[in-house]
Amino acid sequence: MEKSDLKERNQILDEILESRRSIRVFKEEKPPKDWIEDIIEAGMLAPYAAAAVGDEKDFRRFFVFEKGSESIETAAQLMQKKAADGVQHFENLMAEKPFIRSKFEPFVKRLQMAVDNGVPGVGSAPYFLVVAELRGVPPAEQESLAHVLENMWLKATALDLGFQLVSLTSQMAEDEGFMGLLELPLKKFALNGCAVGYPAFIPPATPRPDTMKATRWMD
Ligand SMILES: Cc1cc2nc3c(=O)[nH]c(=O)nc-3n(C[C@H](O)[C@H](O)[C@H](O)COP(=O)(O)O)c2cc1C
Numbered sequence: 001m002e003k004s005d006l007k008e009r010n011q012i013l014d015e016i017l018e019s020r021r022s023i024r025v026f027k028e029e030k031p032p033k034d035w036i037e038d039i040i041e042a043g044m045l046a047p048y049a050a051a052a053v054g055d056e057k058d059f060r061r062f063f064v065f066e067k068g069s070e071s072i073e074t075a076a077q078l079m080q081k082k083a084a085d086g087v088q089h090f091e092n093l094m095a096e097k098p099f100i101r102s103k104f105e106p107f108v109k110r111l112q113m114a115v116d117n118g119v120p121g122v123g124s125a126p127y128f129l130v131v132a133e134l135r136g137v138p139p140a141e142q143e144s145l146a147h148v149l150e151n152m153w154l155k156a157t158a159l160d161l162g163f164q165l166v167s168l169t170s171q172m173a174e175d176e177g178f179m180g181l182l183e184l185p186l187k188k189f190a191l192n193g194c195a196v197g198y199p200a201f202i203p204p205a206t207p208r209p210d211t212m213k214a215t216r217w218m219d
Pocket residue numbers: 020021022023024120164165166167168206
C-alpha cells in the first residue's frame with residue numbers, strides 16, 4: 001500500500017476510535033435498516049474462538065428488535081423481571097453479609113432503576129440488537145461477544161449512529177422465556193446486546209489513564 005494511502009486509512013481509523021462514545025439517549029427517528037445490516041455484518045466479521053467451538057459452523061446469531069414491536073415489549077418485560085430478580089438476590093445477599101453492602105449498593109441501585117424505569121436502551125432506543133454466541137470448551141463466548149460488540153460499535157460510530165451496551169442481556173441466556181423468544185436452546189448460547197439509534201446528543205470523551213504511564217516496555 002502507498003504510504004499516503006496508509007496514512008489516510010489510519011487517520012480514518014483513529015478518528016473512529018476516538019469518536020466512539022456510549023450513547024444513552026436516542027432520537028425517535030429510526031436509522032435505515034441497511035445500516036443495521038451493515039452493523040451486524042461488522043459483528044459477524046469479529047473473531048470467534050475457533051478452537052473452543054470446534055467444527056460447529058452456526059456459532060453466531062443476531063436478533064433485531066425494533067421499537068414499538070410486540071417482541072421488544074416482551075423482551076423489555078422479561079429483562080425488567082430479570083433486573084427485579086437481581087435486586088432481590090443482592091438484597092438477600094447484603095442482608096446476610098452486611099460488609100459487602102458498600103461494594104454492591106451502587107450496582108443494586110442501578111438494577112433498581114431498571115426495575116422502576118425499564119432497562120436502558122431496551123424499548124426506548126429504535127433498535128435493540130441481541131447477539132448469541134455458541135458456548136464452547138473452554139468457555140470463551142463472552143470474550144467473543146465482546147469482540148463482536150466492539151466491531152458493531154465501531155461500525156455504528158463510522159455511520160454516525162449512537163450505540164449503548166446493554167450488559168443485562170448476558171443474564172438473559174439463562175432465562176427460559178427470553179431464549180424461547182429467540183427460539184434458541186437453553187445452555188447452548190451466551191448472549192449480549194446493544195441499543196442503536198441516532199444520538200440525541202454527543203457526550204464529551206470520558207477520561208482515560210495516561211497511556212505512557214500505563215505502559216511498561218519490558219527489559
Ligand atoms: C463490559 C462492559 C459493560 C458495559 N455495560 C454497559 C451497560 O450495560 N450500559 C451502559 O450504558 N454502558 C455500559 N458500558 C459502557 C461503559 O459504561 C462506557 O464504555 C464507559 O463509561 C466509558 O464511556 P465511553 O464508552 O463513552 O468511552 C459497558 C462497558 C463495558 C466495557
